[in-house]
Amino acid sequence: xxxxxxxxxxxxxxxxxxxxxxxxxxxxxxxxxxxxxxxxxxxxxxxxxxxxxxxxxxxxxxxxxxxxxxxxxxxxxxxxxxxxxxxxxxxxxxxxxxxxxxxxxxxxxxxxxxxxxxxxxxxxxxxxxxxxxxxxxxxxxxxxxxxxxxxxxxxxxxxxxxxxxxxxxxxxxxxxxxxxxxxxxxxxxxxxxxxxxxxxxxxxxxxxxxxxxxxxxxxxxxxxxxxxxxxxxxxxxxxxxxxxxxxxxxxxxxxxxxxxxxxxxxxxxxxxxxxxxxxxxxxxxxxxxxxxxxxxxxxxxxxxxxxxxxxxxxxxxxxxxxxxxxxxxxxxxxxxxxxxxxxxxxxxxxxxxxxxxxxxxxxxxxxxxxxxxxxxxxxxxxxxxxxxxxxxxxxxxxx
Ligand code: GLY
Numbered sequence: 001x002x003x004x005x006x007x008x009x010x011x012x013x014x015x016x017x018x019x020x021x022x023x024x025x026x027x028x029x030x031x032x033x034x035x036x037x038x039x040x041x042x043x044x045x046x047x048x049x050x051x052x053x054x055x056x057x058x059x060x061x062x063x064x065x066x067x068x069x070x071x072x073x074x075x076x077x078x079x080x081x082x083x084x085x086x087x088x089x090x091x092x093x094x095x096x097x098x099x100x101x102x103x104x105x106x107x108x109x110x111x112x113x114x115x116x117x118x119x120x121x122x123x124x125x126x127x128x129x130x131x132x133x134x135x136x137x138x139x140x141x142x143x144x145x146x147x148x149x150x151x152x153x154x155x156x157x158x159x160x161x162x163x164x165x166x167x168x169x170x171x172x173x174x175x176x177x178x179x180x181x182x183x184x185x186x187x188x189x190x191x192x193x194x195x196x197x198x199x200x201x202x203x204x205x206x207x208x209x210x211x212x213x214x215x216x217x218x219x220x221x222x223x224x225x226x227x228x229x230x231x232x233x234x235x236x237x238x239x240x241x242x243x244x245x246x247x248x249x250x251x252x253x254x255x256x257x258x259x260x261x262x263x264x265x266x267x268x269x270x271x272x273x274x275x276x277x278x279x280x281x282x283x284x285x286x287x288x289x290x291x292x293x294x295x296x297x298x299x300x301x302x303x304x305x306x307x308x309x310x311x312x313x314x315x316x317x318x319x320x321x322x323x324x325x326x327x328x329x330x331x332x333x334x335x336x337x338x339x340x341x342x343x344x345x346x347x348x349x350x351x352x353x354x355x356x357x358x359x360x361x362x363x364x365x366x367x368x369x370x371x372x373x374x375x376x377x378x379x380x381x382x383x384x385x386x387x388x389x390x391x392x393x394x395x396x397x398x399x
Contacts, residue, residue: 024347025394029092031354032361032387036089039082039359040101042069058108059083060358062367062379069358074109077120081384083109084127088387091135092394099136106132113147119165121152122184127384130187142194149191149200152184156203160228161210163203174236175228179215179253182208182260189267201267208264212276214238215257220279221249221300222257242368248301254284255317262325277325284318285338293345294338298366298375309375312350313365313382315342320385323392336396343389352378362386 039060046069047057057071059079064070072079086102089095106128112121125148133141155164162177163184169176185204192201214235215222223246227237243250261277264270284290289300295315302308322339326332350362357363360378367374 024343025390025397028343028347028386028390029089031351032085032383033089033093034354035352035359035361036085036101037359038355042358043071046071054108058105060360060380062365062374063358063360063377074112074124075115075117077118077123078380079109079112080124080127081380084131084384085380085387087128087131087135088384088391091131092391102132103136110144112151113144114151116151116154117167119152119155119163119178119181119184121148122187123381126184126187126190130190145187146191146195149187152187153200153203156207157228157230158206159230159233161206161233162228163207165225169241172237173225173227173239175230176225177207177211177215177228178225178241179211179222179260180256182211182264183256185260186263186267189263204264205268205270208260208273212261212272216276220276220283222253222280224250224253242370244299244302244370248299249283249287250299251296251311251314252298252317254280254300255314255321258284258325259317259321262321262328265328266324274328277321278329281322281325281335293349294342295345295350295364298369302369309366309369310364311366312346312362313367313379313385315346316362316382316385316389319343319346320389320392323389323396326396339389339393343386343393346386 043060047054050057056073058074059072059082061070061072061076061078083102083105086098086105090098090102109124109128112124115121125145129141129145133145152163157164157175160175163181164175165178165181166176185207188200188204192198214226217223223238224240224243226235227239228234229236238246240246240248240250243253258277258280261273261280265273265277287300289305290296295310295312297305297308298311319339319342322335326336346362350364352360352363357378360380361383363378364376365374365379365382366376367379369375
Protein backbone atom coordinates (compact mmCIF):
# COMPACT_ATOMS: atom_id res chain seq x y z
CA UNK A 1 0.00 0.00 0.00
CA UNK A 2 2.76 2.45 0.91
CA UNK A 3 5.00 1.38 -1.93
CA UNK A 4 4.40 4.47 -4.09
CA UNK A 5 5.33 6.86 -1.30
CA UNK A 6 8.50 4.96 -0.51
CA UNK A 7 9.63 4.77 -4.12
CA UNK A 8 9.02 8.42 -4.89
CA UNK A 9 12.39 9.89 -3.90
CA UNK A 10 14.20 7.22 -5.91
CA UNK A 11 11.93 7.68 -8.90
CA UNK A 12 12.36 11.43 -8.78
CA UNK A 13 16.11 11.32 -8.42
CA UNK A 14 16.48 8.78 -11.19
CA UNK A 15 14.23 10.59 -13.61
CA UNK A 16 14.83 14.26 -12.98
CA UNK A 17 18.50 14.40 -12.08
CA UNK A 18 20.29 16.65 -14.52
CA UNK A 19 17.21 18.75 -15.37
CA UNK A 20 17.83 22.37 -14.56
CA UNK A 21 15.02 23.73 -12.44
CA UNK A 22 12.77 25.83 -14.65
CA UNK A 23 13.54 24.05 -17.93
CA UNK A 24 10.29 22.14 -17.82
CA UNK A 25 8.38 25.32 -17.02
CA UNK A 26 9.89 27.39 -19.81
CA UNK A 27 9.61 24.60 -22.36
CA UNK A 28 5.94 24.09 -21.48
CA UNK A 29 5.10 27.79 -21.63
CA UNK A 30 6.81 28.02 -25.05
CA UNK A 31 4.72 25.05 -26.17
CA UNK A 32 1.55 26.52 -24.67
CA UNK A 33 2.15 29.84 -26.41
CA UNK A 34 2.32 28.11 -29.79
CA UNK A 35 -0.69 25.91 -29.07
CA UNK A 36 -2.87 28.74 -27.82
CA UNK A 37 -2.09 30.84 -30.89
CA UNK A 38 -3.16 27.86 -32.97
CA UNK A 39 -6.27 27.56 -30.80
CA UNK A 40 -7.28 31.14 -31.68
CA UNK A 41 -7.33 30.24 -35.38
CA UNK A 42 -9.25 27.03 -34.67
CA UNK A 43 -11.83 28.81 -32.53
CA UNK A 44 -12.36 31.46 -35.22
CA UNK A 45 -12.60 28.81 -37.94
CA UNK A 46 -15.25 26.80 -36.08
CA UNK A 47 -17.27 29.89 -35.20
CA UNK A 48 -17.23 30.91 -38.87
CA UNK A 49 -18.26 27.41 -40.01
CA UNK A 50 -21.17 27.43 -37.56
CA UNK A 51 -22.13 31.03 -38.34
CA UNK A 52 -21.79 32.00 -34.67
CA UNK A 53 -20.48 35.17 -33.05
CA UNK A 54 -17.80 35.27 -30.30
CA UNK A 55 -20.58 36.23 -27.86
CA UNK A 56 -22.57 33.11 -28.79
CA UNK A 57 -19.62 30.72 -28.59
CA UNK A 58 -16.90 32.39 -26.54
CA UNK A 59 -14.74 29.47 -25.40
CA UNK A 60 -13.29 26.11 -26.46
CA UNK A 61 -14.12 23.18 -24.17
CA UNK A 62 -13.00 19.81 -25.58
CA UNK A 63 -12.52 17.59 -28.61
CA UNK A 64 -15.56 15.54 -29.54
CA UNK A 65 -15.78 11.89 -30.56
CA UNK A 66 -15.69 12.89 -34.26
CA UNK A 67 -12.43 14.84 -33.60
CA UNK A 68 -14.12 18.22 -34.00
CA UNK A 69 -13.54 21.16 -31.67
CA UNK A 70 -16.40 21.87 -29.29
CA UNK A 71 -17.00 25.52 -28.48
CA UNK A 72 -19.37 26.45 -25.68
CA UNK A 73 -21.61 29.35 -24.66
CA UNK A 74 -20.78 31.59 -21.70
CA UNK A 75 -23.20 29.71 -19.43
CA UNK A 76 -21.30 26.43 -19.87
CA UNK A 77 -19.39 25.60 -16.70
CA UNK A 78 -16.12 25.41 -18.68
CA UNK A 79 -16.26 28.89 -20.26
CA UNK A 80 -13.78 30.54 -17.89
CA UNK A 81 -10.83 28.20 -18.25
CA UNK A 82 -9.57 29.34 -21.66
CA UNK A 83 -9.44 33.04 -20.70
CA UNK A 84 -7.79 31.91 -17.46
CA UNK A 85 -5.04 30.18 -19.42
CA UNK A 86 -4.46 33.40 -21.37
CA UNK A 87 -4.07 35.37 -18.13
CA UNK A 88 -1.48 32.85 -16.93
CA UNK A 89 0.33 33.25 -20.27
CA UNK A 90 0.41 36.99 -19.61
CA UNK A 91 1.61 36.47 -16.05
CA UNK A 92 4.48 34.25 -17.20
CA UNK A 93 5.55 36.13 -20.32
CA UNK A 94 4.61 39.72 -19.29
CA UNK A 95 3.85 40.15 -22.99
CA UNK A 96 0.94 42.53 -23.70
CA UNK A 97 -0.11 40.32 -26.59
CA UNK A 98 -1.43 37.80 -24.05
CA UNK A 99 -3.03 40.48 -21.93
CA UNK A 100 -4.98 41.75 -24.93
CA UNK A 101 -6.10 38.22 -25.86
CA UNK A 102 -7.02 37.50 -22.24
CA UNK A 103 -9.13 40.67 -22.05
CA UNK A 104 -10.81 39.83 -25.37
CA UNK A 105 -11.85 36.34 -24.22
CA UNK A 106 -12.66 37.38 -20.64
CA UNK A 107 -14.97 40.24 -21.63
CA UNK A 108 -17.16 37.85 -23.62
CA UNK A 109 -18.22 36.33 -20.29
CA UNK A 110 -19.50 39.52 -18.63
CA UNK A 111 -23.20 38.50 -18.89
CA UNK A 112 -22.44 35.74 -16.37
CA UNK A 113 -22.36 38.27 -13.53
CA UNK A 114 -26.13 38.06 -13.10
CA UNK A 115 -26.46 34.33 -13.77
CA UNK A 116 -27.92 32.50 -10.78
CA UNK A 117 -28.49 29.11 -12.43
CA UNK A 118 -25.29 27.33 -11.34
CA UNK A 119 -22.76 26.96 -8.55
CA UNK A 120 -20.00 26.98 -11.16
CA UNK A 121 -19.68 30.77 -11.24
CA UNK A 122 -16.40 30.40 -9.38
CA UNK A 123 -14.90 28.37 -12.21
CA UNK A 124 -16.50 30.57 -14.84
CA UNK A 125 -15.78 34.01 -13.41
CA UNK A 126 -12.88 33.64 -10.99
CA UNK A 127 -10.61 31.84 -13.48
CA UNK A 128 -11.36 34.55 -16.06
CA UNK A 129 -12.22 37.90 -14.41
CA UNK A 130 -10.57 36.85 -11.14
CA UNK A 131 -7.20 36.24 -12.74
CA UNK A 132 -7.80 39.38 -14.80
CA UNK A 133 -8.34 41.45 -11.67
CA UNK A 134 -5.30 39.94 -10.00
CA UNK A 135 -3.01 40.81 -12.92
CA UNK A 136 -4.67 43.96 -14.26
CA UNK A 137 -7.02 45.38 -11.62
CA UNK A 138 -9.76 47.68 -12.89
CA UNK A 139 -12.83 49.06 -11.18
CA UNK A 140 -14.96 47.50 -13.89
CA UNK A 141 -13.66 43.98 -13.26
CA UNK A 142 -14.12 44.51 -9.53
CA UNK A 143 -17.78 45.42 -10.04
CA UNK A 144 -18.36 42.49 -12.39
CA UNK A 145 -16.82 40.10 -9.87
CA UNK A 146 -18.75 41.39 -6.87
CA UNK A 147 -22.01 41.12 -8.79
CA UNK A 148 -21.01 37.57 -9.75
CA UNK A 149 -20.25 36.69 -6.13
CA UNK A 150 -23.71 37.97 -5.15
CA UNK A 151 -25.25 35.74 -7.81
CA UNK A 152 -23.29 32.77 -6.43
CA UNK A 153 -24.34 33.29 -2.80
CA UNK A 154 -27.99 33.53 -3.89
CA UNK A 155 -27.73 29.70 -4.06
CA UNK A 156 -26.79 29.33 -0.39
CA UNK A 157 -29.36 27.66 1.88
CA UNK A 158 -28.72 28.32 5.60
CA UNK A 159 -30.74 25.27 6.69
CA UNK A 160 -28.53 22.99 4.63
CA UNK A 161 -25.38 25.05 5.19
CA UNK A 162 -24.32 24.76 1.55
CA UNK A 163 -24.49 26.41 -1.84
CA UNK A 164 -26.74 24.39 -4.13
CA UNK A 165 -24.80 22.89 -7.01
CA UNK A 166 -27.26 21.89 -9.70
CA UNK A 167 -30.88 22.55 -10.62
CA UNK A 168 -31.21 19.52 -12.93
CA UNK A 169 -32.44 16.02 -12.00
CA UNK A 170 -35.13 17.42 -9.68
CA UNK A 171 -36.84 14.01 -9.68
CA UNK A 172 -33.75 12.49 -8.05
CA UNK A 173 -32.31 15.19 -5.79
CA UNK A 174 -33.83 17.93 -3.63
CA UNK A 175 -30.66 19.96 -2.97
CA UNK A 176 -27.60 18.40 -4.63
CA UNK A 177 -24.14 19.50 -3.51
CA UNK A 178 -21.13 18.10 -5.33
CA UNK A 179 -17.56 17.92 -4.08
CA UNK A 180 -16.54 20.07 -7.08
CA UNK A 181 -18.34 22.97 -5.38
CA UNK A 182 -15.39 23.38 -3.01
CA UNK A 183 -13.62 25.02 -5.95
CA UNK A 184 -16.13 27.86 -6.14
CA UNK A 185 -15.39 29.04 -2.60
CA UNK A 186 -12.13 30.79 -3.55
CA UNK A 187 -14.21 33.40 -5.39
CA UNK A 188 -16.15 34.09 -2.17
CA UNK A 189 -13.05 34.45 0.02
CA UNK A 190 -11.76 36.96 -2.52
CA UNK A 191 -15.07 38.88 -2.53
CA UNK A 192 -14.93 39.41 1.24
CA UNK A 193 -11.32 40.58 1.11
CA UNK A 194 -12.00 43.06 -1.67
CA UNK A 195 -15.36 44.36 -0.40
CA UNK A 196 -14.78 44.19 3.35
CA UNK A 197 -18.14 42.39 3.69
CA UNK A 198 -17.76 39.08 5.59
CA UNK A 199 -20.95 37.57 4.13
CA UNK A 200 -19.15 35.79 1.29
CA UNK A 201 -16.41 34.35 3.49
CA UNK A 202 -18.90 33.18 6.12
CA UNK A 203 -20.85 31.30 3.48
CA UNK A 204 -17.67 29.75 2.11
CA UNK A 205 -16.65 28.55 5.58
CA UNK A 206 -20.11 27.15 6.33
CA UNK A 207 -20.10 25.30 3.00
CA UNK A 208 -16.62 23.89 3.64
CA UNK A 209 -17.64 22.73 7.14
CA UNK A 210 -20.85 21.05 5.95
CA UNK A 211 -18.92 19.33 3.18
CA UNK A 212 -16.28 18.19 5.67
CA UNK A 213 -19.02 16.64 7.77
CA UNK A 214 -20.96 14.84 5.06
CA UNK A 215 -18.93 14.27 1.92
CA UNK A 216 -16.14 12.02 3.18
CA UNK A 217 -15.96 8.30 3.87
CA UNK A 218 -13.88 6.70 6.59
CA UNK A 219 -11.04 6.11 4.12
CA UNK A 220 -11.08 9.88 3.28
CA UNK A 221 -12.32 9.39 -0.26
CA UNK A 222 -15.32 11.54 -1.08
CA UNK A 223 -18.75 10.99 -2.49
CA UNK A 224 -19.59 13.01 -5.55
CA UNK A 225 -23.15 14.20 -4.83
CA UNK A 226 -24.69 14.71 -1.39
CA UNK A 227 -28.41 15.38 -1.60
CA UNK A 228 -29.88 17.43 1.27
CA UNK A 229 -33.39 17.86 2.63
CA UNK A 230 -34.19 21.58 2.42
CA UNK A 231 -36.63 21.48 5.37
CA UNK A 232 -34.49 19.59 7.88
CA UNK A 233 -31.00 20.02 6.40
CA UNK A 234 -30.50 16.25 6.71
CA UNK A 235 -28.64 14.15 4.14
CA UNK A 236 -31.12 12.32 1.89
CA UNK A 237 -28.75 10.47 -0.48
CA UNK A 238 -25.06 9.92 -1.10
CA UNK A 239 -24.70 9.48 -4.83
CA UNK A 240 -22.40 9.72 -7.76
CA UNK A 241 -23.16 11.37 -11.08
CA UNK A 242 -19.90 11.22 -13.01
CA UNK A 243 -18.21 8.36 -11.15
CA UNK A 244 -18.46 4.61 -11.59
CA UNK A 245 -20.74 3.90 -8.59
CA UNK A 246 -22.21 5.64 -5.57
CA UNK A 247 -19.53 4.04 -3.36
CA UNK A 248 -16.61 4.49 -5.76
CA UNK A 249 -13.95 7.21 -5.71
CA UNK A 250 -14.34 9.32 -8.85
CA UNK A 251 -10.83 10.57 -9.60
CA UNK A 252 -11.55 14.20 -10.40
CA UNK A 253 -13.75 14.50 -7.34
CA UNK A 254 -10.83 13.53 -5.12
CA UNK A 255 -8.72 16.19 -6.84
CA UNK A 256 -11.38 18.89 -6.41
CA UNK A 257 -11.61 18.06 -2.71
CA UNK A 258 -7.84 18.18 -2.27
CA UNK A 259 -7.49 21.51 -4.05
CA UNK A 260 -10.54 22.93 -2.26
CA UNK A 261 -9.32 22.17 1.26
CA UNK A 262 -5.78 23.38 0.56
CA UNK A 263 -7.30 26.67 -0.63
CA UNK A 264 -9.63 26.85 2.40
CA UNK A 265 -6.62 26.40 4.68
CA UNK A 266 -4.82 29.23 2.89
CA UNK A 267 -7.80 31.52 3.44
CA UNK A 268 -8.64 30.59 7.06
CA UNK A 269 -5.59 28.85 8.60
CA UNK A 270 -8.10 26.37 10.06
CA UNK A 271 -6.02 23.26 10.76
CA UNK A 272 -9.02 20.96 10.12
CA UNK A 273 -8.90 21.93 6.45
CA UNK A 274 -5.18 21.26 6.21
CA UNK A 275 -5.64 17.87 7.88
CA UNK A 276 -8.39 16.98 5.42
CA UNK A 277 -6.22 17.99 2.48
CA UNK A 278 -3.41 15.76 3.73
CA UNK A 279 -5.82 12.88 4.26
CA UNK A 280 -7.11 13.21 0.70
CA UNK A 281 -3.54 13.29 -0.62
CA UNK A 282 -2.79 10.13 1.36
CA UNK A 283 -5.88 8.43 -0.09
CA UNK A 284 -4.80 9.28 -3.64
CA UNK A 285 -1.13 8.40 -3.36
CA UNK A 286 -1.53 5.24 -1.30
CA UNK A 287 -4.23 3.85 -3.55
CA UNK A 288 -3.22 0.51 -5.13
CA UNK A 289 -4.97 1.50 -8.38
CA UNK A 290 -2.95 4.68 -8.86
CA UNK A 291 -0.67 3.97 -11.84
CA UNK A 292 3.08 4.33 -11.46
CA UNK A 293 3.12 7.53 -13.52
CA UNK A 294 0.64 9.09 -11.01
CA UNK A 295 -1.96 9.88 -13.69
CA UNK A 296 -5.13 8.24 -12.30
CA UNK A 297 -7.77 6.23 -14.06
CA UNK A 298 -11.03 8.17 -14.30
CA UNK A 299 -12.34 6.38 -11.19
CA UNK A 300 -10.16 4.64 -8.60
CA UNK A 301 -12.68 1.77 -8.57
CA UNK A 302 -13.37 1.55 -12.31
CA UNK A 303 -14.11 -2.11 -12.99
CA UNK A 304 -11.73 -2.82 -15.90
CA UNK A 305 -8.53 -1.26 -14.51
CA UNK A 306 -5.93 -1.28 -16.12
CA UNK A 307 -8.06 -1.16 -19.26
CA UNK A 308 -9.84 2.05 -18.32
CA UNK A 309 -9.28 5.60 -19.57
CA UNK A 310 -7.13 7.93 -17.52
CA UNK A 311 -8.21 11.34 -16.34
CA UNK A 312 -5.33 13.73 -16.91
CA UNK A 313 -7.42 16.59 -15.54
CA UNK A 314 -7.48 14.94 -12.11
CA UNK A 315 -3.68 14.87 -12.18
CA UNK A 316 -3.26 18.54 -13.17
CA UNK A 317 -5.68 19.71 -10.46
CA UNK A 318 -3.81 17.50 -7.97
CA UNK A 319 -0.38 18.78 -9.05
CA UNK A 320 -1.45 22.39 -8.68
CA UNK A 321 -2.91 21.69 -5.23
CA UNK A 322 0.22 19.82 -4.12
CA UNK A 323 2.50 22.73 -4.98
CA UNK A 324 0.44 24.94 -2.70
CA UNK A 325 0.17 22.28 0.02
CA UNK A 326 3.95 21.85 -0.03
CA UNK A 327 4.27 25.35 1.41
CA UNK A 328 2.09 24.64 4.44
CA UNK A 329 3.59 21.52 6.02
CA UNK A 330 6.93 20.30 7.34
CA UNK A 331 7.02 17.39 4.89
CA UNK A 332 6.21 19.75 1.99
CA UNK A 333 9.09 18.49 -0.13
CA UNK A 334 7.32 15.13 -0.53
CA UNK A 335 4.27 16.85 -2.00
CA UNK A 336 6.37 18.99 -4.30
CA UNK A 337 8.22 15.92 -5.54
CA UNK A 338 4.96 14.24 -6.44
CA UNK A 339 3.75 17.31 -8.29
CA UNK A 340 7.08 17.45 -10.15
CA UNK A 341 6.69 13.82 -11.19
CA UNK A 342 3.17 14.46 -12.47
CA UNK A 343 4.33 17.43 -14.56
CA UNK A 344 7.31 15.52 -15.88
CA UNK A 345 5.15 12.56 -16.93
CA UNK A 346 2.50 14.79 -18.49
CA UNK A 347 5.18 16.65 -20.45
CA UNK A 348 6.75 13.42 -21.65
CA UNK A 349 3.75 11.23 -22.39
CA UNK A 350 0.46 13.14 -22.46
CA UNK A 351 1.10 16.31 -24.44
CA UNK A 352 -0.55 16.72 -27.83
CA UNK A 353 1.66 17.12 -30.89
CA UNK A 354 2.65 20.71 -31.69
CA UNK A 355 -0.07 22.35 -33.79
CA UNK A 356 -2.31 19.34 -33.24
CA UNK A 357 -5.57 18.69 -31.40
CA UNK A 358 -7.10 22.12 -32.14
CA UNK A 359 -4.60 23.88 -29.87
CA UNK A 360 -5.21 22.02 -26.61
CA UNK A 361 -2.19 21.07 -24.49
CA UNK A 362 -2.89 17.65 -22.99
CA UNK A 363 -4.57 14.44 -24.11
CA UNK A 364 -6.44 11.82 -22.11
CA UNK A 365 -8.92 13.55 -19.84
CA UNK A 366 -12.25 11.96 -19.07
CA UNK A 367 -15.21 14.23 -18.43
CA UNK A 368 -18.28 12.07 -17.95
CA UNK A 369 -17.66 8.38 -18.59
CA UNK A 370 -21.08 7.05 -17.45
CA UNK A 371 -22.70 9.48 -19.88
CA UNK A 372 -20.37 8.37 -22.68
CA UNK A 373 -19.03 11.88 -23.19
CA UNK A 374 -15.54 13.39 -23.17
CA UNK A 375 -13.67 10.11 -22.79
CA UNK A 376 -9.89 10.10 -23.16
CA UNK A 377 -9.76 13.48 -24.93
CA UNK A 378 -8.27 16.95 -24.42
CA UNK A 379 -10.46 19.05 -22.10
CA UNK A 380 -9.82 22.70 -21.31
CA UNK A 381 -9.76 22.47 -17.51
CA UNK A 382 -6.92 19.92 -17.63
CA UNK A 383 -4.90 22.51 -19.54
CA UNK A 384 -5.87 25.35 -17.19
CA UNK A 385 -4.66 23.54 -14.07
CA UNK A 386 -1.57 22.33 -15.95
CA UNK A 387 -0.59 25.94 -16.68
CA UNK A 388 -1.47 26.95 -13.13
CA UNK A 389 0.66 24.13 -11.72
CA UNK A 390 3.57 25.23 -13.92
CA UNK A 391 3.18 28.81 -12.66
CA UNK A 392 3.17 27.59 -9.08
CA UNK A 393 6.23 25.44 -9.68
CA UNK A 394 8.00 28.40 -11.25
CA UNK A 395 7.34 30.58 -8.21
CA UNK A 396 8.46 27.88 -5.76
CA UNK A 397 11.63 27.03 -7.69
CA UNK A 398 12.63 30.69 -7.88
CA UNK A 399 12.45 31.17 -4.09
N1 GLY B 1 -17.36 20.09 -12.24
C1 GLY B 1 -17.70 19.09 -13.17
C2 GLY B 1 -16.60 18.16 -13.48
O1 GLY B 1 -15.59 18.12 -12.82
O2 GLY B 1 -16.75 17.45 -14.45
